[in-house]
Amino acid sequence: MSPIGTAAGRSPIAAGERVLVTGGAGFIGSHLCECLLAQGCEVLALDNLSSGHTQNLAPLLSHPRFRFMRADVCASPPPQAEGVQRIFNLACPASPAQYQRMPVQTVLTSALGVWQMLELAQRSGARLLQASTSEVYGDALQHPQREEDWGHVNPLGPRACYDEGKRCAEAMLLAYARQYGTTVRIARLFNTYGPRLQPGDGRVVSNFIRQALQGEDLTLYGDGHQTRSFCYVDDTVRGLWLLMESGHEGPVNLGNPVECSMRELAERVLAITGSRSRLVHRPLPQDDPRRRRPDIARAAQWLGWRPEIGLDEGLARTVAEFRARAGALRSPSGPT
Amino acid sequence: MSPIGTAAGRSPIAAGERVLVTGGAGFIGSHLCECLLAQGCEVLALDNLSSGHTQNLAPLLSHPRFRFMRADVCASPPPQAEGVQRIFNLACPASPAQYQRMPVQTVLTSALGVWQMLELAQRSGARLLQASTSEVYGDALQHPQREEDWGHVNPLGPRACYDEGKRCAEAMLLAYARQYGTTVRIARLFNTYGPRLQPGDGRVVSNFIRQALQGEDLTLYGDGHQTRSFCYVDDTVRGLWLLMESGHEGPVNLGNPVECSMRELAERVLAITGSRSRLVHRPLPQDDPRRRRPDIARAAQWLGWRPEIGLDEGLARTVAEFRARAGALRSPSGPT
Numbered sequence: 183m184s185p186i187g188t189a190a191g192r193s194p195i196a197a198g199e200r201v202l203v204t205g206g207a208g209f210i211g212s213h214l215c216e217c218l219l220a221q222g223c224e225v226l227a228l229d230n231l232s233s234g235h236t237q238n239l240a241p242l243l244s245h246p247r248f249r250f251m252r253a254d255v256c257a258s259p260p261p262q263a264e265g266v267q268r269i270f271n272l273a274c275p276a277s278p279a280q281y282q283r284m285p286v287q288t289v290l291t292s293a294l295g296v297w298q299m300l301e302l303a304q305r306s307g308a309r310l311l312q313a314s315t316s317e318v319y320g321d322a323l324q325h326p327q328r329e330e331d332w333g334h335v336n337p338l339g340p341r342a343c344y345d346e347g348k349r350c351a352e353a354m355l356l357a358y359a360r361q362y363g364t365t366v367r368i369a370r371l372f373n374t375y376g377p378r379l380q381p382g383d384g385r386v387v388s389n390f391i392r393q394a395l396q397g398e399d400l401t402l403y404g405d406g407h408q409t410r411s412f413c414y415v416d417d418t419v420r421g422l423w424l425l426m427e428s429g430h431e432g433p434v435n436l437g438n439p440v441e442c443s444m445r446e447l448a449e450r451v452l453a454i455t456g457s458r459s460r461l462v463h464r465p466l467p468q469d470d471p472r473r474r475r476p477d478i479a480r481a482a483q484w485l486g487w488r489p490e491i492g493l494d495e496g497l498a499r500t501v502a503e504f505r506a507r508a509g510a511l512r513s514p515s516g517p518t
Numbered sequence: 519m520s521p522i523g524t525a526a527g528r529s530p531i532a533a534g535e536r537v538l539v540t541g542g543a544g545f546i547g548s549h550l551c552e553c554l555l556a557q558g559c560e561v562l563a564l565d566n567l568s569s570g571h572t573q574n575l576a577p578l579l580s581h582p583r584f585r586f587m588r589a590d591v592c593a594s595p596p597p598q599a600e601g602v603q604r605i606f607n608l609a610c611p612a613s614p615a616q617y618q619r620m621p622v623q624t625v626l627t628s629a630l631g632v633w634q635m636l637e638l639a640q641r642s643g644a645r646l647l648q649a650s651t652s653e654v655y656g657d658a659l660q661h662p663q664r665e666e667d668w669g670h671v672n673p674l675g676p677r678a679c680y681d682e683g684k685r686c687a688e689a690m691l692l693a694y695a696r697q698y699g700t701t702v703r704i705a706r707l708f709n710t711y712g713p714r715l716q717p718g719d720g721r722v723v724s725n726f727i728r729q730a731l732q733g734e735d736l737t738l739y740g741d742g743h744q745t746r747s748f749c750y751v752d753d754t755v756r757g758l759w760l761l762m763e764s765g766h767e768g769p770v771n772l773g774n775p776v777e778c779s780m781r782e783l784a785e786r787v788l789a790i791t792g793s794r795s796r797l798v799h800r801p802l803p804q805d806d807p808r809r810r811r812p813d814i815a816r817a818a819q820w821l822g823w824r825p826e827i828g829l830d831e832g833l834a835r836t837v838a839e840f841r842a843r844a845g846a847l848r849s850p851s852g853p854t
Contacts, residue, residue, distance in 0.1 A: 285693035293629035293686060318673060332672050335685075337654060338769070342689035349671075350629060350686030353678035357621035433674070 205272035207234030255295035279384025285343035292347030311367040326475040372437025376415030377503035394457035404466030406445035414496035437476035541608035543570030591631035615720025621679035628683030647703040708773025712751030713839035730793035740802030742781035750832035773812035
């Protein structure tokens with residue numbers, strides 16, 4: 183990936199500066215690590231591997247400026263993390279299937295993990311970017327979602343471990359910023375997709391692609407008219423970098439404002455894969471948001487950011503990588 | 519205080535059982551400790567004294583079944599807390615003036631304090647009751663507020679450290695209950711008042727009484743038409759006890775459903791104190807809820823609970839105690 187300019191046109195992180203990425207072996211985390219290495223940074227990636235995978239980092243493990251450590255963000259950070267200049271806090275189970283399987287670890291990752299990173303940022307004088315989420319809007323009352331919206335979240339439902347944890351994390355970041363002057367950045371990520379999604383992670387894009395490639399029925403929940411907005415991971419990563427280096431605390435929505443129904447997504451995946459799978463319907467899970475689309479006026483104004491990769495191109499790249507991975511898994515030279 | 523029957527008519531806590539009260543030196547906590555001692559319990563009160571006061575516990579300190587320890591709920595609990603059978607988690611700065619002065623400590627008390635108590639409850643096989651709050655409803659969209667309402671909270675505003683911390687705490691309790699089977703109880707307390715409120719704590723009842731007794735103007739924020747529902751502390755404490763001993767997880771609203779505007783409250787305080795103070799207006803603070811009234815159908819049905827002390831009687835008792843305290847402070851035998 184080529185270096186990314188900031189809104190002011192230049193990258194303020196000097197080559198060799200030390201950056202910590204928590205959740206570094208995750209889907210977005212691994213792409214971010216790659217981007218940061220391309221910028222000339224020294225990158226320390228932490229991950230407890232509860233939902234991340236070291237294969238995501240395979241191309242980076244031998245890089246001289248890259249280091250991976252298995253560690254839980256909820257515990258005291260390893261000594262190697264002290265003195266970093268930038269912290270991207272991405273650690274968290276992020277698909278409903280994952281976080282409903284481990285609600286305690288999910289809510290603690292926000293409550294304790296963000297606290298640990300805020301304390302590290304304080305000690306190190308680092309700038310801390312928190313990967314927040316469109317889920318803070320819940321089943322939103324306004325559409326599209328703007329950063330000023332207060333959100334509409336069920337504090338008691340099966341998604342609360344994630345949604346309320348992330349909302350509390352935002353409040354904690356702003357409390358440190360107000361009381362101690364900690365430098366924080368808050369990005370609210372809308373559904374991100376791309377290469378290295380795990381086929382079994384329960385996210386809709388990876389589900390559909392896996393089902394289409396394996397000739398299984400594609401599962402639509404409810405009538406399939408609920409919408410999401412899918413942002414290709416390279417666009418998300420560029421937005422994270424630009425926000426970190428901007429003068430703006432946020433929150434800033436980072437997502438693709440092109441809205442797509444689940445049915446339409448399924449049909450696009452079938453077209454791109456050439457699969458003859460059919461669509462089947464299952465009941466809608468509790469508290470599933472009906473519509474989701476970011477208003478990105480703030481990102482455009484503050485960061486000069488907007489997504490560049492359209493859904494068809496992004497899906498084609500993702501499908502190609504899923505196919506290559508499946509081929510590598512089947513080939514005798516692949517891992518066994 | 520005489521022993522309180524449960525909904526089933528008998529107290530299931532055997533005399534001598536060990537109960538932990540965090541925030542035990544606070545306003546509600548100290549009344550709860552008194553009630554628990556009257557029930558025959560052995561009571562350990564923890565408090566870091568950031569907003570609690572040991573004077574609140576003065577009548578209890580020599581009680582053979584009472585012990586106070588100065589400790590922060592966010593840290594590992596003292597060894598004496600291990601093996602308790604019941605935990606009432608009341609620790610938290612609770613008035614807007616307090617929690618906006620220390621937003622970091624406020625949000626951490628919910629995020630880390632509740633986690634510490636959940637882990638203690640797990641280790642000890644204890645039942646944990648969390649003092650949640652009407653603030654989880656925020657500037658509510660429904661009126662009166664029912665436990666099913668999702669709430670309407672600003673995650674970025676000056677009250678977020680308290681509101682979002684308490685919402686996240688509820689989500690954390692339910693995550694432990696679902697994943698580990700921890701026995702939890704959630705009480706949502708609406709404005710509580712009574713003897714031992716601190717005259718300078720920034721709550722409206724204590725503000726008005728202090729101002730009326732000292733002949734100062736009574737401060738109304740905005741036009742004074744915003745409402746609250748005030749519950750006398752004995753009623754609140756009885757509700758906490760009944761919920762703890764019930765078979766219901768909650769959340770349960772505990773509050774007095776009689777709604778009262780700030781102007782009406784000020785006029786009642788003037789009448790009860792006989793003060794000739796005037797009313798003055800100040801701008802309404804950001805995100806101040808306009809109306810607040812609990813629907814208590816659930817508490818009535820599950821616990822057989824409803825408030826018994828009306829506002830005039832409760833205010834008269836509170837004013838009498840404020841006067842006695844002021845007299846004690848002025849008398850030569852009082853603390854200097």
